[in-house]
Amino acid sequence: MLxxxxxxxxxxxxxxxxxxxxTALLQAMVEAARLSASARNAQPLRYMLFNDPxxxxxxxxxxxxxxxxxxxxxxxxxERPTAYIIQLADLELTDDWWCDDGIAAQSMLLTAVEQGxxxxxxxxxxxxxxxxxxxxxxxYKIIQVLALGKPAEKVVIESMKEGxxxxxxxxxxxxxxxxxxxxELIVNFG
Amino acid sequence: MLxxxxxxxxxxxxxxxxxxxxTALLQAMVEAARLSASARNAQPLRYMLFNDPxxxxxxxxxxxxxxxxxxxxxxxxxERPTAYIIQLADLELTDDWWCDDGIAAQSMLLTAVEQGxxxxxxxxxxxxxxxxxxxxxxxYKIIQVLALGKPAEKVVIESMKEGxxxxxxxxxxxxxxxxxxxxELIVNFG
Numbered sequence: 001m002l003x004x005x006x007x008x009x010x011x012x013x014x015x016x017x018x019x020x021x022x023t024a025l026l027q028a029m030v031e032a033a034r035l036s037a038s039a040r041n042a043q044p045l046r047y048m049l050f051n052d053p054x055x056x057x058x059x060x061x062x063x064x065x066x067x068x069x070x071x072x073x074x075x076x077x078x079e080r081p082t083a084y085i086i087q088l089a090d091l092e093l094t095d096d097w098w099c100d101d102g103i104a105a106q107s108m109l110l111t112a113v114e115q116g117x118x119x120x121x122x123x124x125x126x127x128x129x130x131x132x133x134x135x136x137x138x139x140y141k142i143i144q145v146l147a148l149g150k151p152a153e154k155v156v157i158e159s160m161k162e163g164x165x166x167x168x169x170x171x172x173x174x175x176x177x178x179x180x181x182x183x184e185l186i187v188n189f190g
Numbered sequence: 191m192l193x194x195x196x197x198x199x200x201x202x203x204x205x206x207x208x209x210x211x212x213t214a215l216l217q218a219m220v221e222a223a224r225l226s227a228s229a230r231n232a233q234p235l236r237y238m239l240f241n242d243p244x245x246x247x248x249x250x251x252x253x254x255x256x257x258x259x260x261x262x263x264x265x266x267x268x269e270r271p272t273a274y275i276i277q278l279a280d281l282e283l284t285d286d287w288w289c290d291d292g293i294a295a296q297s298m299l300l301t302a303v304e305q306g307x308x309x310x311x312x313x314x315x316x317x318x319x320x321x322x323x324x325x326x327x328x329x330y331k332i333i334q335v336l337a338l339g340k341p342a343e344k345v346v347i348e349s350m351k352e353g354x355x356x357x358x359x360x361x362x363x364x365x366x367x368x369x370x371x372x373x374e375l376i377v378n379f380g
Contacts, residue, residue: 001304002192002195002222002300002301002304003218003221003222003225003301005192006222006225006226006297007225009226009227011227027372027376028193030372030375030376031193031372032192032193032196033375034369034370034371034372034375035193035196035197035347035369036196036199036296037199037201037296037299037311039311039313040257040258040355041258041355041356041357041367041368042355043350043355043369043370043375045375046375046376046377047375047376047377048376048377048378048379049376067230068230068231088377098292098313098334099289099291099292099295099311099333099334100292101289101292102288102289102290102291102292102293102294102295102296103292103293103295103296104292105289105292105293106226106227106292106293106296106297107196107296109227110192110300111192111193114191114192121227121229121289123229123288134379134380135379135380136379137379140377143289144288144289157225160233165230165231165232165233166231167231177231178231179224179225179233180224180233181224182217182220182221182224185220185223185224185233185235185236185237186217186220186236186237186238186239187236187237187238187278187330188238189238189324189325189326189327190324190325
């Protein structure tokens with residue numbers, strides 16, 4: 001059932017760093033993105049794949065983690081991502097990729113989750129630092145980074161109270177994500 | 191397997207209009223969107239659901255179909271969508287929803303496909319006409335429209351030739367969509 005996959009596909013930020021991320025899975029994720037819809041069929045998105053420890057260690061400091069957890073600087077050694085996918089847009093093809101980035105990200109993450117892995121879409125990226133590090137030409141805009149690995153944290157969804165969108169972590173380390181109810185999402189102005 | 195769902199999730203533009211689109215499925219689609227990731231957990235997206243024939247008939251003329259099929263004005267009577275989901279952003283919450291729109295659209299369409307339905311994300315919308323028709327307050331930006339129904343066309347993926355992104359329809363009515371190869375999507379500048 002797809003719903004089970006969607007439920008399992010939480011934004012994971014701590015991983016079991018002893019478990020390598022399979023190269024074949026990274027490729028399967030790009031294949032899932034490739035087979036997904038693209039506005040005007042332009043297909044302007046590109047992907048850089050990384051799963052070797054050295055590259056991951058270099059990419060890690062360019063990312064910011066969990067904006068609402070002010071006391072938490074991000075995953076410690078041993079629980080850091082074991083792979084990254086950097087999503088780029090080829091600006092020579094188009095500078096408007098509509099929602100291709102989200103479509104592709106969702107296809108990729110669901111593909112990872114189906115195989116027992118998972119990750120987090122990170123938009124808070126030191127883009128110029130990352131660009132220099134990986135020699136990414138100006139032709140490509142850095143959209144976002146998927147941080148990936150074998151999840152090593154529990155993430156639970158709960159009902160949002162009084163519009164407070166901030167996720168939080170309890171003393172046992174469980175990550176709580178408040179979600180709006182479906183009644184709030186469905187609107188009608190008739 | 192998720193990959194089968196992703197493969198079946200083509201952009202369908204012709205439907206069997208004799209098959210009603212279940213209300214419960216529209217709601218399950220919003221539930222799938224609700225359970226998907228949202229940037230900064232802001233959850234600013236909202237959904238209007240329509241599956242009654244009168245409403246569908248009024249919404250239909252506000253949408254443009256298949257830009258590359260210049261000879262085709264869109265689905266005829268009998269093959270038009272039997273449901274729509276209008277995706278809105280609540281601008282009082284944020285004016286930047288990152289790629290939430292694509293994430294949610296993909297979760298919703300995969301949910302429909304799993305139940306034997308399908309659809310097309312339409313970005314070419316006469317937004318002011320649609321806003322007036324449905325009394326959508328200015329507070330909400332109309333992002334895009336999902337046109338939905340029981341697919342009644344065959345859509346095939348093929349390898350892209352010489353960078354030609356235009357989909358096309360053959361004399362038998364089969365819709366052909368050229369896709370870039372995975373080797374073109376994976377880049378490396380090392």
